Amino acid sequence: MILDKLFKPKWQNSRPETRIRALKDMDCGTAENANIISNLAFEDSNTAVRCIAIARLNQIDRLIKLTQDGQKKISDAARERLGLFILGRAGQLDLTDRHQLMQKLQPLGDGLIIHIMQGGDAGLQAALVEQTKDDLQLVELALTASTTKVRQLAANQIEKLETLEELARKCRGKDKSVLQICRDKLKKHQQQLQQLQQAKADFQKLIDQISKLSRQDSDPLYEGKVAHLQQSWDRLSKEQPEIGQQMHSAFAEKMQLCQNQLDQWQQARQLEIQKQQQIIEAGENQQQICHLLDTALDERQQVVDFTEQDIQLTRSLLQLQEHCWHESCEIQKAADELARQYHRLSQLLHVWVNAAENYLKLQPELTRVIEEDHQHLSKIIDQVRWPTELPAPALIHQANGILAEVRQQKAQVRQEQQNQAAQLRQEMDQLAKLLDCGELKQARKMNRQLHKDLKASPKLPDQLRKQLHVLEARLYELEDWQGYATLPKQQQLIDNMEQLIDSELPAEALADQIHQLQMEWKELGGSGQKQWKQFSDAADKAFIPCKKFFEQRNLVRQQNLQQRQVIVDELTAFYEQTDWETVDWNALETILRTARDEWSKYQEVDPKNNRKVHRQFDRILKKLREKLDGFRKQNYDLKQALVEQAQSLIELPEDDALAQAKELQSQWKAIPLTWRRDEHKLWRNFHTACEAIFTARKENYQARKQVKQQGFEQAEQVLQGIQQQFEQAGDSKALRANLKQATQQIEQALPGQRDRSKFDQQLQLLEQQLIQQQQKMQQQNLVQRFEQIKQAAFSQDPVESFNTLTEQDKKAFAQRNHQPLVSEALLREKTVELEILCGHISPEQDQALRLQLQVARLANSLGQTTQAESSLVDQAIAAAREILLLQKLDEHEHQSYIYRVEQAIVFLLK
Template identity: 30%
Template sequence: MKLLRKLFGTKHKVAPVKPAPLPVAEVKPPKPVITLDVVEQTHDENELLKLASEGATSQLRQAAAEKIQQRERLEQLAKTAKTKDKNVFRIVKAKLDIFRADDARQAEFETSALRLCEKLEKHAYLEADALFKARLAILQQEWELLAAQVSETLTARYQAALAVCEAKIQAQADAIAAEEERITLDQQARELASSAVDNLQQLGRELLAKAHIGDDEFTAFNLKVQELGQAMRLAANRAIPLDDLNKSFEQGKQQLLNLLDQIKTSGTLTQLSEQIAQADNSETAQKLRAKFNQQLNQAKQLVADLPELITAAKARVDDWFAGWNTKEQAARDALRHYSELTRKGLWAAEQGFVRKARGIHKELQEKQAQLGELPKLLQAKWEEFETQLHKLGDWHEFAVTPKKEALIEQMQSLIGSKMAPEDLASKIHDLQDSWKEVSRGGQQQDDDLWQQFQQASAQAYAPCKEFFEAQATARDNNLSKRRELVSQLQTYLADYDWDNALWKDVEQTLKVARQEWQTYWPVPRKAGNDIQKEFENLMEQLFGKITAELDRNKQAKQHLIEQARQLIASDDLRTATEQAKQLQAKWKTIGKSWHKEDQQLWQEFRQQCDALFARRNQEADAARQQRQAQVEQAKELIGKLKGYAGLALTELDAAKAEIEATKLAFDNLSLPRESAKALSEQLQAALAAISSTRQSARVQAENQRWQDLFGAAEAIRQYELALIAASDDQAVTVIAAKAAAEEYLNNTSRWPTGTLPLLQQRLAKAPTLEATGEAERAQQLRLLCIRAEILTGKPTPESDKALRMNYQVQQMQQAFGQRDSQIEALVQEWIMVGGVSNPDYPALLARFQDSRASA
């Protein structure tokens, strides 16, 4: 009892405790004395733990505690020394704090490593673009700072994600290498095809450079052609566009094979030229020349520049035919002279000039001996001449009158004939020619018969005259229409507004004029020829206008092509693209050019525009990728902010600068317009989540402070109750209760404002409490419950309504209606009231807590 009064200074009366009789026991030998030296020499953790817990002196226990290093032993010792030896507990707690600090640091490493793994796993889902590898390198550098302190599980997770990223990079590298290899192989295939075409032409030049070719050389040339064909097939296996080279090779190959066949059949051009030079007649030479020209044309299609050997062979052939043509021309001149003499002889015979006809006959006989065999036509004329000359000799031996009468009858029979005018006129002309033939060479003329023949001819020709007069009228009308058309064309050329010409209409006019001109036919020959020259001159002028326009359009389109070509190298791609569109619009306003060239110009212009637009699309793709990278970076920053929302309040406070830096990094991004709003909303949502987490943590911390406050008050109350009910054999319970209250106060870091000093005061006053004052203290708590219920508007139980009413009346009388305004003041009063036992306290505390929660 003296010990309790000495420890707590209480005024409680403690009944004297009678000493209990000591049990009789055997006397044991004294235990060995353990000194500090023994502790220094002990390294067994279990033995040190036992010394630190049960050592005889505080120094011994502290020395043993200092030597313990294992965490498990320290934790066991902390539980034992917490209520027994503060000094040992302090030593143990300091060592455990080091372990806890290490745990915290390790937890931070693990958390950082976990975030890094999550980043890397997200990164693994991205495309392996230009930034992919750079970002991966940054993540790897961050991991290297943590690798030594990270668990094997996270290391394995990191390695798995890293393997995926590296596989993507390797796949991208493999794709690039494959593409480069494909481009190289395609280029090699194209070069192989081009080389095959060049070698084929070179083979053609070698073939043409040979004057004579043997069978072995034919075989060699064919083998070379086959080898080149194999090279082209190998190049074609790459499935690249080689249409132009294939076409050139196939054409050259066919030409070369045709040339080989011709040479094998007829010989080389040199051999053919030698055969032509040795030909003894034109027929043979012409046959050989046809083969020569056919082979020469094949050679010209095969190679651009013919060898000198071929040029010499062609010159040899041309010289031979030039000489032969000279001989033939002389022969033709001789035959022409012979033909002319034959014609003159026939005329002389028909006119009855016997002497002249016989002189010509003699001269013809002399020339015939020089010419040799005559052509069939000249031979027929010669025979006709001899016949006429023979008739001329015996003319008077025959009667002419019956023949004339017969001709008159035939002419009279044509009068009123239904024959076509052209046929009738031809028949009349034939009868008139027969009359002349019968009358030729006669010394007498029968006027009566002639008059009859002439009259019959006039009557028979009357229908023909009308027909031919109608034809003449039609020719004159056609001539008049042609002249009118020429006049219209002259007016058209002079008056048309050529500066604003509609060239499609001009072309139509040219076409219609030509068609209309052809419909005005026939026309008088001489006048028709004159007007034809005028018409052709006008058509040539009109066509010249169209030609000039086509040339102007060609030049204008070439100028647009050059402008489009210059735009490709422009730095301002947007302006260049707009200008290209303007050029395209301008192209549409330009009329057509020459038909063969117009499509080529359009293809060239389109090629330049396509190149510009391809460059624009390439840069647009790059910009799109850059914008996508900004979006991905924004998403990564948002994800990082979302990760903060799951942290504790202390961690959030520590990461405040990092959160602000992340938000600033997001604000500095150049986000595309279509994504900016949604991403900004996600950012605000993440920030709101962080704010909500922080607010929730603050509320929770505030609630925890109130819980700690009432928990500490409860611990002190238990200590107070232990003091009130304590006896000498309950000293350990009192000490434990006090230690528990002190530990509560010492281990709680944050308290509601101003409450810790009140708790400390209450703890210090606990030994002065008397059991007799418990009812008064319980009444104080009951009154505090009523005041709290009045403050918060909560109802009071029926048992205390009278007390509430009495309190309110007193307040009105004494304080002129003043009321409590803050629940915190009532809480401070509550925690200062102690020593209330369990029968009353729990119910009162529940009422007070209910009111406080509603405040």
């Protein structure tokens, strides 16, 4: 056991300083040593030993676990070690592995980020920024990152409006590029917010319009208005789908109300049309009834001789027409004039029926009484034989007057009969001539006229009747002869007419065919009763579809005329009720287009009745077009003014002309369309004027581009030259002079900062490389100086080590022998002051002393300027030298403090 204790490894020594020195001297490359270092990092009782072990540990997974250690110093040391791996200062990880490790360690937080941002390359910093999602970290990176590119990238990653505003306030006056990014993103946010508000306003406007429309009564233009609003909503929903989805329910609810109202209006309109059709039919029936009664009354007035059958027919006609009249009046009350006409005609026919019945009953007795009274009166006068030479008594005179009047009437009757007989003889002579000439058609017509005259003059000589019978026999004979010639043609016409029954021809074409066959039949002249009946029956059957068609067409014409009148009324109401100061001109144009389309839909109307409505439609359209043309004229004047302004821009400087041209284009888009015939001409002139400006700019751009290309080539040559000088690693002062000269040459070749940004980045890299070389050389010199001081302080051959020191260090060593031994408290105080100066951590037991010294240092430094970095390094070396040269009673304690000094100096130089 004693031997084991004497020869056990130093890393197992009970003294922390021994274990620390063992760790520093241990080779990390072997697996055994790696496990020892890992165990010490996790299990050692001393915090300083664990920190040194962590600084030597290369096992990344173990380091990640140590970041979760309960002691802050241990977790911070593990984070610092991981940061060195990511920065490429520890281990042998390539760039890809370092990216992956950085992504894996992203949850470890701000400490790791600070390490990377203080010393990482641009690629790692950019990758870290892209992976960072925390806005506070992004703000910190945008403010403190070492390169402009990373700060800009961090600023670009921020999207929250409040965070951008905070970053803009903090970077104002510090980083113009980050501030510009913040302003651009804030401006973009503002534009998006304005667009969002405008979109919401547009959506709300449509909802208000559809809501207002849902409360209005329907009309023929209602469907067009609803369709226009639906199209506007669909267009806005495509542009802003999220807002459209949010507000869709309100619009859909009002749209459904409009659709329901439209359906109800259409149903009510259909019922109204049906009712109107019934009213029209009732009115037509009433007129037809009056026409039939009037015709019947005219026939009764022309006929003197009538029979009981004529009376029965008239009574049946009256009963039937009275029933039809009452049915039509239940549907539509007859007009006053038409009602008066009906009652007058009906009353006259009733009176005629009653009088005719009474006349037929009393006709025999009336005839007898008239004849007997006249004969008896004549006998009495003959018996009296009053002489004509003497004045006759009044009664005899009255009787002679009556007899003279009777004789005069009889003479007139005889004269009329003679005239009628003469007219009949003349007509018979004409009939005989027509028969001689074979004019069958005219002969039939003359025969019908003879029968009509015979019916009006029943008392004619038998000779005339016999003569007429002879002529009719000749007529029948002529018809028989002609019938043999026309019968085949008539039969062909009958067959053609029967073929038209159930024909699939359109109604109008079918009616033309029927009329054509009827004309051909008429041209053939007379025909047999059988043939005529066959032809007439076939024509009636064939015309049935035409009758339905023409009835339906008349109905459609009436309905279309009513619809056109409704359109005129709606347009008139729209014109009178519209506020022309706030009118929606696009809606007006839609209404006019819809009105014309609706008007064309009802094109089938009666031309005679349509004239008045069409004139009204033309007048109201003219008024609305005048309003719309006034608006278009205003737009035309505005666009013409823009054309003139654009044509005058060619005289301005290029940048001013270009900016104003873009502004004019924006104004052009904001102005609605004018007349289509003028819009193209205005646009062509405006486009030509703007294109001239853009063409001139393009030509100037090409010239500048050529000059810029030459500058690029010259700058590339200068850059390649300076890069070659840096590759040769010459004198740093000469390199700095050459770098300055190269920078001036590139600025002369490329005056624009944006154009030489690529070269500026390369020059900055060379500048950084030069600075790093100088810093590295300075650090090497300082490390060498520190090692020389350390070696001189503890070397066995002080003379040889003393000769390697600087003059300043030699003077310090010369005074060492005169210094007294110091206490451990003073040594601790000097060491903690050095750690404060270098910014390195102190052991836990020295934290109270460190805080006390920091407060005193702060109080002493008030009002003094901050030391430069080179002065700080010099102070640290002087302080370290002082500690190394102190005379300490306990050598082992002195060695532990020297180790702390070494760690602080190394930390400061890094």
